Amino acid sequence: MQKNSMIIIGAGFAGLSAGIYAQMNGYSTQIFELHTLPGGLCTAWKRKGYTVDGCIHWLVGSSPESAMNQFWREVGLAQGREFINLDEFLRYEGSDGRTVVFYSDVDRLEKHLLDLSPKDEPVIREFISGIRMGIRFDQQPTERDSGITKLIKGIKMGWLFLTRGKDMRRWMDTTAEQFANRFQDPLLREAFKEIWYPEFSIFFIMFTFSYLHNHNAGYPIGGSMPLSRALEKRYLELGGQIHYGKKVEKVLVENDRAVGIELADGSQHRAGRVVSAADGHATIFKMLDGKYADEKIKEPYEKWPIFPPLVYVGLGVNNRFENEPKTVSGISFALKQPVEIADQTLERLSVHVYNQDPTLAPDGKTSLTVMIPSSYAYWKEMAKDPVEYEEKKEQIARQVVAMLEQRFPGIGSQVEMVDVATPLTFERYTGNWQGSFEGWLITPQNAGSIMSPMKQTLPGLSNFYLCGQWVEPGGGLPTGVMSARRLLKAVCKEDGRKFITTQA
């Protein structure tokens, strides 16, 4: 079998990017994808004329000035795309009538937080100083910079590490919840815990605001599916082949060398190398029967928290929501009384109104989404009775509309479509473990992976590689591309080739 050939499992962002960089570097690749569409979790679906967007809120690297933007041009995503930068990340409405607005602009955010709670000045200033530090980090040298600019930027980065390294480590080791608990104001305490997830390392939340301030975390008009189609197009133009509707069951191994794959239809396909850009748990423990998992490989699957599985509700509403703010992440509002949704008791609801993107809905109407964390085990049990499963989804649809009525009076009569996905839907269409939507949460346990990345090989198995969100804590689209790029650099090095990239 030609060493030059490569089989890639999964046509998500990581798999498509691996294929793109491999084709650029002279490898002959084929991707096997279980779904009939490219993109994996970066997806969207149509219902009654509305698009339910299943992924993108913000894309790091949207600014042409940023280092990451070069990668987006390499994989063909950035060209011709319109990004918009929104003034607000999140609007957090308290039960006491006050609202915390997490502005994208750091000065505006600082002033607003200080106005809300002057007595919390020391904690606010610390949060803001983390964002300001990240703003400087986001100006890293790029491969396009001239020698002198690269040198100056490199020195600035080194200085920043030297002078602020300790702060960074401390913030990496602090969860959002621990940081939030330092606020005296109960609303700020609550809001900071829920900017993202309470277990999330506060360092990465600060950095998200740095990207937002730098206009480097924009929203792409058109949403997720056009992004995935752009990568698919680039891969096919570089000569790659994708086989859709093909589920990989086994990685074929001979003498501790990966030699190919076996599909659910029983057919076998061979190549010099196998890359899995599919779910990490299924790859390691099912496709390879756990034979190449030592304690270190098992540790994350036993100990690290994952992005919680979701009940994901899409709504189509006959309203423009012109007077509502345009936010990156949504509006979170307090409910009049707690509501039981599946296995959770909700005291507030977070809704994303896509009033920034009219392309997702018919004229004059708007697409909305609601994300509710829910346990995989609950839904697995529920699905044993398909009738009960469907009834539960219908009940949730009614409950969500009723909750939205509290914040948007009259919405009940404007709703034209409600679509409910569960953790099992995520599992069915993307194969992700427990239906997780972004892999590992980035917590103090694994924040160090930003300095020393997780391994992309398995001990004792040659010619086999991993990439994607299960080897990149924090997940997200940028890490998918970055892990594929890193992998292909390593493969080129193994073969004594110079790693090259091109742009579409």
Ligand SMILES: Cc1cc2nc3c(=O)[nH]c(=O)nc-3n(C[C@H](O)[C@H](O)[C@H](O)COP(=O)(O)OP(=O)(O)OC[C@H]3O[C@@H](n4cnc5c(N)ncnc54)[C@H](O)[C@@H]3O)c2cc1C
């Ligand atoms: C609601 C939501 C919001 C998000 N918001 C953002 C955001 O704003 N910004 C951002 O950057 N990221 C966001 N993400 C995260 C981002 O979508 C993911 O982290 C990223 O898409 C993961 O890419 P991946 O290629 O590593 O994995 P996946 O997308 O899971 O791709 C894996 C692929 O492998 C295929 N596969 C699995 N098993 C098999 C098998 N046995 N045989 C063949 N194929 C298989 C799957 O079908 C899939 O196509 C969001 C995700 C969700 C769900």
